[in-house]
Amino acid sequence: xxxxxxxxxxxxxxxxxGCATTAKHQVVLTGDIMADAPNAIANxxxxxxxxxxxxLAAAAMRRGQFDLAKRNLDDALLTLGGxxxxxxxxxxxxxxxxxxxxxxxxxxxxxxxMAYVYRGILYWMDGEPDNARACFxxxxxxxxxxxxxxxxGDWVLPEYLDGLAxxxxxxxxxxxxxxxxxIAKGVTLPPYLPNANALFFIEFGPGPTKFATGHYxxxxxxxxxxxxxxxxxxxxxxxxxxxxxxxxxxxxxxxxGGRVMDHILGNKAVFxxxxxxxxxxxxxxxxxxxxxxxxxxxxxVGLGIAxxxxxxxxxxxxxxxxxxxxxxxxxxxxxxFVSLPLPLGQHVxxxxxHDSAGQVLPNLTKTITIxxxxxxxxxxxxxxxxxxxxxxx
Amino acid sequence: xxxxxxxxSTPICGAALAVLVAGCASSGVKNPSGVSVTHMNADEQGFVxxxxxxxxDLVMVADKMSxxxxxxxxxxxxxxxxxxxxxxxxxxxxxxxxxxxxxxxIRAQLNSKAMGKVMFLARNQMQALEQERNLKRQxxxxxxxDPGVQEFKGADYFLTGSLQGLSTxxxxxxxxxxxxxxxxxxxxxxxxxxxxSAEIKKQGLEDAAYR
Numbered sequence: 349x350x351x352x353x354x355x356x357x358x359x360x361x362x363x364x365x366g367c368a369t370t371a372k373h374q375v376v377l378t379g380d381i382m383a384d385a386p387n388a389i390a391n392x393x394x395x396x397x398x399x400x401x402x403x404l405a406a407a408a409m410r411r412g413q414f415d416l417a418k419r420n421l422d423d424a425l426l427t428l429g430g431x432x433x434x435x436x437x438x439x440x441x442x443x444x445x446x447x448x449x450x451x452x453x454x455x456x457x458x459x460x461x462m463a464y465v466y467r468g469i470l471y472w473m474d475g476e477p478d479n480a481r482a483c484f485x486x487x488x489x490x491x492x493x494x495x496x497x498x499x500x501g502d503w504v505l506p507e508y509l510d511g512l513a514x515x516x517x518x519x520x521x522x523x524x525x526x527x528x529x530x531i532a533k534g535v536t537l538p539p540y541l542p543n544a545n546a547l548f549f550i551e552f553g554p555g556p557t558k559f560a561t562g563h564y565x566x567x568x569x570x571x572x573x574x575x576x577x578x579x580x581x582x583x584x585x586x587x588x589x590x591x592x593x594x595x596x597x598x599x600x601x602x603x604x605g606g607r608v609m610d611h612i613l614g615n616k617a618v619f620x621x622x623x624x625x626x627x628x629x630x631x632x633x634x635x636x637x638x639x640x641x642x643x644x645x646x647x648x649v650g651l652g653i654a655x656x657x658x659x660x661x662x663x664x665x666x667x668x669x670x671x672x673x674x675x676x677x678x679x680x681x682x683x684x685f686v687s688l689p690l691p692l693g694q695h696v697x698x699x700x701x702h703d704s705a706g707q708v709l710p711n712l713t714k715t716i717t718i719x720x721x722x723x724x725x726x727x728x729x730x731x732x733x734x735x736x737x738x739x740x741x
Numbered sequence: 742x743x744x745x746x747x748x749x750s751t752p753i754c755g756a757a758l759a760v761l762v763a764g765c766a767s768s769g770v771k772n773p774s775g776v777s778v779t780h781m782n783a784d785e786q787g788f789v790x791x792x793x794x795x796x797x798d799l800v801m802v803a804d805k806m807s808x809x810x811x812x813x814x815x816x817x818x819x820x821x822x823x824x825x826x827x828x829x830x831x832x833x834x835x836x837x838x839x840x841x842x843x844x845x846x847i848r849a850q851l852n853s854k855a856m857g858k859v860m861f862l863a864r865n866q867m868q869a870l871e872q873e874r875n876l877k878r879q880x881x882x883x884x885x886x887d888p889g890v891q892e893f894k895g896a897d898y899f900l901t902g903s904l905q906g907l908s909t910x911x912x913x914x915x916x917x918x919x920x921x922x923x924x925x926x927x928x929x930x931x932x933x934x935x936x937x938s939a940e941i942k943k944q945g946l947e948d949a950a951y952r
Contacts, residue, residue, distance in 0.1 A: 429791040429792075429793060430790070430791050431947045431948070431951055432790070432791065432792065432914075432915070432945030432946060432947050433790075433945060433946075433947075434948070435947075435948045435950070435951075438947075438948035438949075438950035438951060439948065439950075441950045442948070442949060442950050448950065451948075451950045451951070454951060467837070471837060476837075478831055478832040478833070478840070479832055479837035479838070479840070480837075481832075481833075482832055482833075482834055482835050482836055482837040482838070483837055485834075485835035485908075486835045486836070486837075489835055489908055489910060492910040517831065607952060608912070608949045608952035609949065609950055609951075609952065612949065612950075
């Protein structure tokens with residue numbers, strides 16, 4: 349009988365070559381988010397699209413490019429709103445042989461909440477406080493399913509702004525204020541000023557990023573660099589207003605608790621470890637049996653066991669429990685807010701950022717010229733410690 | 742030994758082939774090549790759906806409201822067609838929406854089905870209309886009637902509404918209930934002469950990979 353293994357092996361190798369992943373959606377990054385993000389969105393893997401839209405939106409807001417931020421957040425939030433039901437990539441991400449990062453990125457709850465917070469700020473800028481309020485409610489909602497219920501829905505600023513928007517829309521915002529105050533724990537929130545027409549949203553400090561631990565990188569963890577900025581001060585006209593953090597994004601990231609996906613990754617890690625162990629035992633045992641025996645049948649059995657062990661090792665090698673560490677890595681650490689009444693006309697606002705000793709970090713000071721031309725809508729000012737300066741709004 | 746290898750090579754290679762094909766082919770992926778654009782009716786739910794406000798909700802709500810408005814005596818039995826101004830809808834849900842779209846559709850339905858029983862005032866165009874009238878008054882453009890006469894109509898009624906929501910999120914899924922409420926307010930007396938509502942509840946659960 350002619351041997352059949354050569355053509356079989358040839359077919360095998362051809363198939364492997366055919367199935368080899370060709371380089372698709374490769375994007376070369378320059379380090380400039382304003383160039384990299386549009387490139388990645390247009391040419392990168394679709395599963396990373398939302399991530400790049402988030403990053404671009406945050407960068408655009410700090411440059412005063414609010415229309416660009418809006419477009420990207422709207423597209424990202426469309427994807428976020430449609431994640432219900434069957435998702436082939438998500439299903440594969442749960443499988444043994446695909447990484448979690450195969451799924452479409454929509455972010456962990458703190459990232460989704462921040463997308464809504466930013467979009468809410470932009471709606472308010474456009475004179476739509478009710479749509480802004482909707483976004484703040486969604487921001488709180490995204491945090492509504494924490495493993496530890498103590499930390500569910502515990503963002504302060506979205507709750508506070510929910511009530512402020514309601515007050516400005518001639519409704520009763522007291523319930524939202526009470527919820528915000530209860531969450532704030534020990535910090536006295538300023539009462540709502542219905543006539544405050546200038547709203548300042550301030551953010552500072554570097555936000556959390558993700559990394560993986562565990563034998564196979566199956567455990568998702570968060571790290572946050574120490575913030576050089578711990579407070580700020582707003583000066584406008586004759587007013588000097590100290591600004592303390594209202595929300596800590598790192599706190600939100602680390603207190604959400606375990607994910608369902610963490611359990612799945614844990615199971616994958618156990619499977620990987622088990623099949624690896626079985627493979628080792630079978631390989632060693634089978635080869636030893638085959639080598640030590642002079643009986644042909646025993647030798648064949650030993651080789652069969654060794655081959656099964658090899659298959660188990662291959663399966664173990666193909667199992668991928670690694671956690672998805674894709675991060676919205678240009679988020680801020682701290683969020684804060686000031687509202688005050690300003691008359692019509694031009695005003696120059698200076699925002700200074702302080703370190704933990706209360707010293708001004710002069711290289712971070714921002715100057716914004718604010719033109720208040722109408723009493724029909726609030727003037728919304730967004731300032732980050734990484735914003736471009738000066739700006740005119 | 743050669744015979745043994747020959748015996749097992751085919752099944753082993755076949756099995757490995759099957760594993761590799763299963764691992765790298767797009768089998769099991771629905772619509773790997775995408776789906777061409779297809780026309781749908783606005784009142785149909787597409788295959789892309791969330792728990793918020795969607796076109797089929799808008800169509801159902803607007804249709805219900807327009808039929809309801811036409812039945813009230815203030816509209817049906819008015820000696821002259823009453824004039825209505827649209828006031829912005831108040832969105833109290835957690836979904837940012839294009840609020841104008843509801844009133845736009847209700848107005849379109851009423852204009853097409855009311856046979857002139859109601860008239861809507863284009864208050865959002867007042868700036869352009871006043872500019873045109875001023876040009877006529879200045880003689881810069883022609884006028885078919887005396888531009889000095891006040892002809893802009895006042896509103897008999899205001900049509901407005903609100904969207905209110907209740908949302909729940911647990912490990913079992915997300916649930917969103919929205920109450921669409923619309924009312925017609927007498928501009929002279931502030932009496933609500935008509936009100937109707939529709940309510941829609943949706944729920945969904947995302948893949949475990951996102952929880």
